[in-house]
Amino acid sequence: MGKVAVTAAVVCTAAVCAAAVVVLRRQMKSSGEWAKAEAIFRELEDKCGTPTAKLRQVADAMAVEMHAGVASDGGSKLKMLISFVDNLPTGDEKGLFYALDLGGTNFRVMRVQLGGTIKQECEQVSIPPHFMVGSSHELFDFIAGVVAKFVAKEGEDFHLPPGRQRELGFTFSFPIRQSSLASGTLIKWTKGFFIEDAVGEDVVGELTKAMEKVGLDMRVTALINDTVGTLARGRYTDPDVVAAVILGTGTNAAYVERAQAIPKLEGDLPKSGEMVINMEWGNFRCSHLPLTEYDQSLDDESLNPGEQIFEKIISGMYLGEIVRRVLLRMAEEASFFGDSIPPNLKIAFILRTPDMSAMHHDTSSDLKVVGKKLKDILEVTSSSLKMRRMVVEVCDVVASRGARLATAGIVGILKKLEREGEKERSVIAVDGALFVHYTEFRNCMKSTLKELLGEAASDRVILEHSNDGSGIGAALIAASHSQYLPVEES
Numbered sequence: 001m002g003k004v005a006v007t008a009a010v011v012c013t014a015a016v017c018a019a020a021v022v023v024l025r026r027q028m029k030s031s032g033e034w035a036k037a038e039a040i041f042r043e044l045e046d047k048c049g050t051p052t053a054k055l056r057q058v059a060d061a062m063a064v065e066m067h068a069g070v071a072s073d074g075g076s077k078l079k080m081l082i083s084f085v086d087n088l089p090t091g092d093e094k095g096l097f098y099a100l101d102l103g104g105t106n107f108r109v110m111r112v113q114l115g116g117t118i119k120q121e122c123e124q125v126s127i128p129p130h131f132m133v134g135s136s137h138e139l140f141d142f143i144a145g146v147v148a149k150f151v152a153k154e155g156e157d158f159h160l161p162p163g164r165q166r167e168l169g170f171t172f173s174f175p176i177r178q179s180s181l182a183s184g185t186l187i188k189w190t191k192g193f194f195i196e197d198a199v200g201e202d203v204v205g206e207l208t209k210a211m212e213k214v215g216l217d218m219r220v221t222a223l224i225n226d227t228v229g230t231l232a233r234g235r236y237t238d239p240d241v242v243a244a245v246i247l248g249t250g251t252n253a254a255y256v257e258r259a260q261a262i263p264k265l266e267g268d269l270p271k272s273g274e275m276v277i278n279m280e281w282g283n284f285r286c287s288h289l290p291l292t293e294y295d296q297s298l299d300d301e302s303l304n305p306g307e308q309i310f311e312k313i314i315s316g317m318y319l320g321e322i323v324r325r326v327l328l329r330m331a332e333e334a335s336f337f338g339d340s341i342p343p344n345l346k347i348a349f350i351l352r353t354p355d356m357s358a359m360h361h362d363t364s365s366d367l368k369v370v371g372k373k374l375k376d377i378l379e380v381t382s383s384s385l386k387m388r389r390m391v392v393e394v395c396d397v398v399a400s401r402g403a404r405l406a407t408a409g410i411v412g413i414l415k416k417l418e419r420e421g422e423k424e425r426s427v428i429a430v431d432g433a434l435f436v437h438y439t440e441f442r443n444c445m446k447s448t449l450k451e452l453l454g455e456a457a458s459d460r461v462i463l464e465h466s467n468d469g470s471g472i473g474a475a476l477i478a479a480s481h482s483q484y485l486p487v488e489e490s
Contacts, residue, residue, distance in 0.1 A: 103173030
């Protein structure tokens with residue numbers, strides 16, 4: 001019995017030792033894998049770095065590209081498109097104006113009564129799929145029919161003076177070649193539309209013909225994009241608005257330029273001496289942008305490789321996807337989520353920027369929101385607090401880089417306008433879900449502004465939310481360019 005007991009004790013001790021070795025190996029493996037994950041994060045942090053000096057270089061490069069873009073077409077990565085908007089609202093506009101906002105599978109029609117306050121009514125309509133791939137007249141006939149019915153429901157709160165034609169601002173968010181304030185030929189369709197016979201046609205002419213068919217007496221006064229509309233919306237309430245920036249799914253900027261500073265502007269200079277320039281700044285690129293392997297792979301796999309680089313690192317369409325790519329590399333190279341890679345983590349764009357924002361803003365002690373998002377979206381069944389903290393840090397690095405670069409772009413606009421000093425008050429009208437709803441992103445922009453301009457100068461530069469440029473902004477531009485203005489002024 002003694003020998004058996006000794007033997008059992010030896011076997012038991014050996015088993016305990018073996019188990020301890022297994023645990024130790026697991027701990028060592030886990031420790032080694034965590035070190036790999038930390039190394040991947042540190043590399044991300046380093047390559048996304050935006051020190052003050054680098055941001056100033058980006059701002060300088062933006063200003064240089066702006067100068068080149070207003071000098072000649074094709075001279076810059078920035079298109080610097082002439083919008084033909086040379087009269088921005090002053091806040092004194094009065095009357096009834098309409099807006100049509102066509103930018104995707106839905107469109108909006110709106111009426112706005114101006115005069116002290118803004119009264120508005122709006123209707124949103126889904127475009128039946130067959131109209132998105134049919135003929136030009138089918139699409140515009142459908143839209144005109146909806147507008148006519150909307151006009152017919154004009155209530156007592158909205159007053160059109162006798163003998164006047166209704167006027168409309170048309171926000172058309174597809175690539176166009178604009179030749180005047182109220183005309184522009186369609187270059188190509190995007191967002192699921194493919195109506196071949198509309199390409200090369202004047203979209204204002206198509207809409208006007210359709211409205212005439214349904215007996216609607218309405219003049220399209222202005223053809224704009226949402227960024228120019230945001231600028232108008234901001235200027236209506238604040239005369240110090242000098243530029244507008246959209247930070248949403250995509251990004252763009254527009255600003256007010258002195259007409260004399262636009263060498264490519266042909267013909268007589270506008271009486272106002274000003275012209276709104278649509279920068280199309282999403283296509284900005286310079287050697288100072290901090291790009292990573294994740295940005296490179298995202299760009300390579302995109303529908304437009306080599307284009308819209310600035311947009312791909314600062315806008316809502318892409319921030320969540322960049323975070324996903326970082327987490328995927330951690331999973332592949334450092335077993336960040338365990339021995340197997342969550343299948344959903346391999347799905348492009350499954351992690352949206354609103355989800356990234358929710359994780360970034362999680363203030364709970366156990367980062368409950370982060371854990372839930374990882375489980376619901378990526379199907380990560382269990383995650384440690386250490387892992388969740390790392391995910392938040394990745395979100396912070398990606399969002400901070402985007403916010404700081406967007407701010408550098410704004411400083412570039414101020415440099416072009418020679419308004420980066422502390423003498424003049426300069427307001428930037430900003431809209432878009434990224435700016436409005438991603439608090440950390442917005443706060444980072446404001447702190448970066450102080451960092452780049454200094455405390456005194458930054459107090460004179462205000463980032464102000466300007467909502468619904470594509471709706472109210474379009475109606476305001478119709479008002480500021482109304483055919484009846486010269487009659488009233490004379």
